[in-house]
Amino acid sequence: MNILILGGGGREHALAxxxxxxxxxxxxxxxxxxxxxxxxxxxxxxxxxxxxxxxxFCDENAIDxxxxxxxxxxxxxxxxxxxxxxxxxxxxxQAAAQLEASKAFTKEICAAVGAPTAGYGHFTDADAARAHxxxxxxxxxxxxxxxxxxxxxxxAMSEAEALAAVDDMFGGEFGAAGAExxxxxxxxxxxxxxxxxxxxxxxxxxGTAQDHKRVGDGDTGPNTGGMGAYxxxxxxxxxxxxxxxxxxxxxxxxxxxxxxxxxxxxxYAGLMIKDGQPRLVEYNVRFGDPECQVLMMRLGAQALDxxxxxxEGKLAEAQVHWADDHALTVVMAANGYPGDYAKGSVISGxxxxxxxxxxxxxxxxxxxxxxxxVANGGRVLNxxxxxxxLAEAQTRAYSMVDAIxxxxxxxxxxxxxxxx
Numbered sequence: 001m002n003i004l005i006l007g008g009g010g011r012e013h014a015l016a017x018x019x020x021x022x023x024x025x026x027x028x029x030x031x032x033x034x035x036x037x038x039x040x041x042x043x044x045x046x047x048x049x050x051x052x053x054x055x056x057f058c059d060e061n062a063i064d065x066x067x068x069x070x071x072x073x074x075x076x077x078x079x080x081x082x083x084x085x086x087x088x089x090x091x092x093x094q095a096a097a098q099l100e101a102s103k104a105f106t107k108e109i110c111a112a113v114g115a116p117t118a119g120y121g122h123f124t125d126a127d128a129a130r131a132h133x134x135x136x137x138x139x140x141x142x143x144x145x146x147x148x149x150x151x152x153x154x155x156a157m158s159e160a161e162a163l164a165a166v167d168d169m170f171g172g173e174f175g176a177a178g179a180e181x182x183x184x185x186x187x188x189x190x191x192x193x194x195x196x197x198x199x200x201x202x203x204x205x206x207g208t209a210q211d212h213k214r215v216g217d218g219d220t221g222p223n224t225g226g227m228g229a230y231x232x233x234x235x236x237x238x239x240x241x242x243x244x245x246x247x248x249x250x251x252x253x254x255x256x257x258x259x260x261x262x263x264x265x266x267x268y269a270g271l272m273i274k275d276g277q278p279r280l281v282e283y284n285v286r287f288g289d290p291e292c293q294v295l296m297m298r299l300g301a302q303a304l305d306x307x308x309x310x311x312e313g314k315l316a317e318a319q320v321h322w323a324d325d326h327a328l329t330v331v332m333a334a335n336g337y338p339g340d341y342a343k344g345s346v347i348s349g350x351x352x353x354x355x356x357x358x359x360x361x362x363x364x365x366x367x368x369x370x371x372x373x374v375a376n377g378g379r380v381l382n383x384x385x386x387x388x389x390l391a392e393a394q395t396r397a398y399s400m401v402d403a404i405x406x407x408x409x410x411x412x413x414x415x416x417x418x419x420x
Contacts, residue, residue, distance in 0.1 A: 007069025010364030010382040011289035014296040021301035036363020051081030075101040095261035099283040113251035117280040118184040126170040145180035189274030192233040200262035202315040208233040209291040228415030230328040231294040244278040294327035328393040329384040337378040345408025
């Protein structure tokens with residue numbers, strides 16, 4: 001079959017790598033892709049937020065199946081446009097994508113079914129938000145209601161920091177995403193990511209992972225889009241995952257169906273775990289980035305079969321076959337990230353890295369200029385490895401990092417530290 005993946009980051013490189021392992025894939029196109037993806041698949045310049053353009057492209061290229069990688073096209077309704085044109089799509093509708101596009105919407109769904117999550121307030125006025133903070137004190141969490149590329153969350157340890165976050169959000173730092181603000185109770189515990197597939201009727205757990213949001217070693221510094229991840233997440237045991245499925249995921253999915261917006265695609269539940277009990281931090285309506293990279297390394301070719309079963313409404317017949325192994329990814333980012341950073345620095349050594357089912361360097365923000373790879377984003381590379389233990393996966397990943405010559409970038413040196 002001819003397959004189109006929408007997106008151009010590390011997540012999409014990992015999805016493309018897994019899809020290419022499956023003999024069902026005859027031709028793979030990734031739009032817009034990046035320099036690393038171009039080594040394994042055809043890349044196409046395409047505005048993935050423009051429904052008419054994507055539909056025309058799929059018609060012209062006889063596309064059979066579309067996998068939507070990032071959240072922005074889902075929130076813009078790309079899945080709806082494609083389904084209306086008769087295409088098979090992996091990704092939720094615009095209405096269902098509100099689970100990520102609006103934090104207030106998710107809180108409303110949780111409240112309707114009694115799913116455990118943080119107490120909150122929803123504000124469209126800065127003065128009311130400030131009054132809420134002063135009444136509740138710190139620590140407290142301030143979130144832009146809309147999509148902010150993983151950066152619109154401030155965990156404020158002081159009242160002054162929380163008030164400044166409100167000023168920044170209503171002042172336009174996160175654009176339209178910060179026009180409304182959700183302020184949440186600070187939840188203690190350890191955070192992990194729970195990934196499930198939903199086909200509008202059935203729900204299937206497909207894996208766990210743990211991300212490293214802070215920019216610096218020891219989880220210090222500002223939040224980022226993610227500096228590394230590993231899978232599975234030991235803190236999210238089978239028993240805790242079962243509780244999360246029964247008390248959080250399944251009731252929320254049933255409520256979405258009841259509201260006439262059944263969910264179809266991957267659902268990523270960020271969970272805070274304390275004393276063996278999970279509470280929902282947030283939902284995302286796509287694979288995490290960089291969590292997708294470790295999940296795809298562990299799933300391999302079956303990832304396409306699972307996504308097809310989801311799109312066809314046949315999840316009840318699907319099974320996940322996990323190897324008893326671990327995967328870990330280290331994000332290499334441009335100096336200055338998550339603040340201002342420069343593009344165009346040359347990256348050497350990538351062509352010498354191993355590329356097999358145990359070692360992959362997924363490109364997140366690269367371009368090709370004059371025969372060389374150059375940095376073209378904030379998070380640039382996802383250096384990923386599998387091993388029989390997490391320690392082995394970590395050793396393999398950092399060995400690959402050491403082989404990369406890039407003076408314009410940096411990475412954390414402690415990915416996996418919580419589990420190890």
